[in-house]
Amino acid sequence: MPTRRGMAAAAALAAGVAVLLPLAGPAGAADQQAAGDIVTYTVTGLDSVAERTAVARSGVDVLSAEHGTMTVRATQEQAAELRAAGHELITMADVRKQLRELSAAKKPGDFPEDDADYHNYDEMVAEITKAAEDHGDLVSISSIGTSYEGRDIPLVKISDNVDTDEDEPEVLFTCNMHAREHLTTEMCLRIINRYTDDYASDEKIKALVDTAEIWVVPQVNPDGIEYDIATGEYQGWRKSRKPNEGSSAVGTDINRNFSYQWGCCNGSSGNPASETYRGAEALDQPESKQITEFVDSRVVDGEQQIKGHIDFHTFSELVLWPYGYTTDDTDEGMTEEEAARFRDVGTRMAETNGYTPQQSSDLYITDGDINDWMWGEHKILSFCFEMYPSSGGIDGFYPPDEVIERETSRNDEAVEILLEEVGAGGDTTG
Numbered sequence: 001m002p003t004r005r006g007m008a009a010a011a012a013l014a015a016g017v018a019v020l021l022p023l024a025g026p027a028g029a030a031d032q033q034a035a036g037d038i039v040t041y042t043v044t045g046l047d048s049v050a051e052r053t054a055v056a057r058s059g060v061d062v063l064s065a066e067h068g069t070m071t072v073r074a075t076q077e078q079a080a081e082l083r084a085a086g087h088e089l090i091t092m093a094d095v096r097k098q099l100r101e102l103s104a105a106k107k108p109g110d111f112p113e114d115d116a117d118y119h120n121y122d123e124m125v126a127e128i129t130k131a132a133e134d135h136g137d138l139v140s141i142s143s144i145g146t147s148y149e150g151r152d153i154p155l156v157k158i159s160d161n162v163d164t165d166e167d168e169p170e171v172l173f174t175c176n177m178h179a180r181e182h183l184t185t186e187m188c189l190r191i192i193n194r195y196t197d198d199y200a201s202d203e204k205i206k207a208l209v210d211t212a213e214i215w216v217v218p219q220v221n222p223d224g225i226e227y228d229i230a231t232g233e234y235q236g237w238r239k240s241r242k243p244n245e246g247s248s249a250v251g252t253d254i255n256r257n258f259s260y261q262w263g264c265c266n267g268s269s270g271n272p273a274s275e276t277y278r279g280a281e282a283l284d285q286p287e288s289k290q291i292t293e294f295v296d297s298r299v300v301d302g303e304q305q306i307k308g309h310i311d312f313h314t315f316s317e318l319v320l321w322p323y324g325y326t327t328d329d330t331d332e333g334m335t336e337e338e339a340a341r342f343r344d345v346g347t348r349m350a351e352t353n354g355y356t357p358q359q360s361s362d363l364y365i366t367d368g369d370i371n372d373w374m375w376g377e378h379k380i381l382s383f384c385f386e387m388y389p390s391s392g393g394i395d396g397f398y399p400p401d402e403v404i405e406r407e408t409s410r411n412d413e414a415v416e417i418l419l420e421e422v423g424a425g426g427d428t429t430g
């Protein structure tokens with residue numbers, strides 16, 4: 001039904017204006033930030049550097065900036081100026097209304113009935129367990145460790161002779177590090193199901209599985225995911241659920257918590273209430289720390305076995321590559337040749353899914369993200385995909401389940417390209 005989605009934001013975007021909307025859900029940090037007349041807003045639809053610079057120069061306090069979105073704290077006067085400059089401000093009441101509409105018929109602890117095809121944590125575990133039962137020769141399930149609240153974080157391996165550590169290039173796919181980006185769990189589950197269910201019938205899939213070891217973490221942030229769907233209403237939650245000492249604001253942006261150039265370059269926030277809070281120190285979140293420990297453990301005889309990586313997010317329809325911490329194309333650990341390879345592979349993948357390819361920092365500086373760590377520490381060809389939709393407000397994080405098949409299969413070829421790029425499938429394609 002048409003009223004389910006964020007109509008106000010959609011209408012504003014259709015009219016070509018940027019949208020300001022307060023950031024968090026009812027239980028979010030924005031409630032606590034309404035000190036005096038200063039209110040936290042998210043500004044979306046800022047697609048050009050000039051637009052973003054103009055907002056930053058208006059004097060507002062920029063809490064975070066990611067892709068087409070900025071989160072700012074603005075006085076009523078500044079908000080009025082932004083309105084006068086053509087930006088539309090959406091009130092907190094409107095965002096809550098959007099989240100309520102998105103949550104229609106939503107049961108506590110699960111997705112709305114209309115969106116039942118999305119997998120919550122237990123359903124994700126059941127799905128990968130079924131894959132292992134159906135394809136015991138191709139699938140093994142282990143764990144990278146437990147989340148802050150004690151949930152197991154499953155790690156799926158797919159390969160022929162899956163119980164043997166063969167000398168084959170390895171690729172890692174990680175999903176749902178940001179809690180509300182539920183479409184990405186479906187992306188990782190698609191990879192798992194496709195590379196197992198289609199093994200017997202699809203020659204190319206068979207060749208890739210036979211010549212590679214594929215690792216998948218379908219839910220990096222299970223605590224945040226479950227929190228986002230815990231009540232009868234979506235929370236619009238992004239971060240982890242680990243409390244912050246000395247602050248009532250909960251959670252860290254796991255994708256600003258990695259240790260390569262952590263907090264170096266104004267690409268994250270030191271404010272625990274921020275959506276891009278980097279944590280009190282690098283890798284102080286169990287989720288990020290255990291990913292790094294797993295990847296570190298794949299150094300065999302001095303050589304990192306994992307050669308390629310995609311971390312799936314929503315939304316904006318982008319293919320992004322390191323570095324995020326600097327706008328320079330090349331820097332320490334990134335030669336011109338290496339930067340050209342990222343651009344080449346990223347562009348080829350984007351040609352298959354219709355996303356926009358660019359270096360991460362072409363949008364905004366980010367520091368402490370997983371892709372910079374993967375490349376900076378291990379020279380892993382690491383990409384960030386921002387999936388469907390291309391734009392939107394809070395509703396962009398909650399597309400209807402009818403799009404799952406279309407929007408996950410949209411990345412089938414890109415996944416194949418990455419596998420082939422690191423040397424898999426050579427027997428049949430070469």
Ligand SMILES: [Zn+2]
Nearest residue numbers: 178181313314
């Ligand atoms: Zn994300």
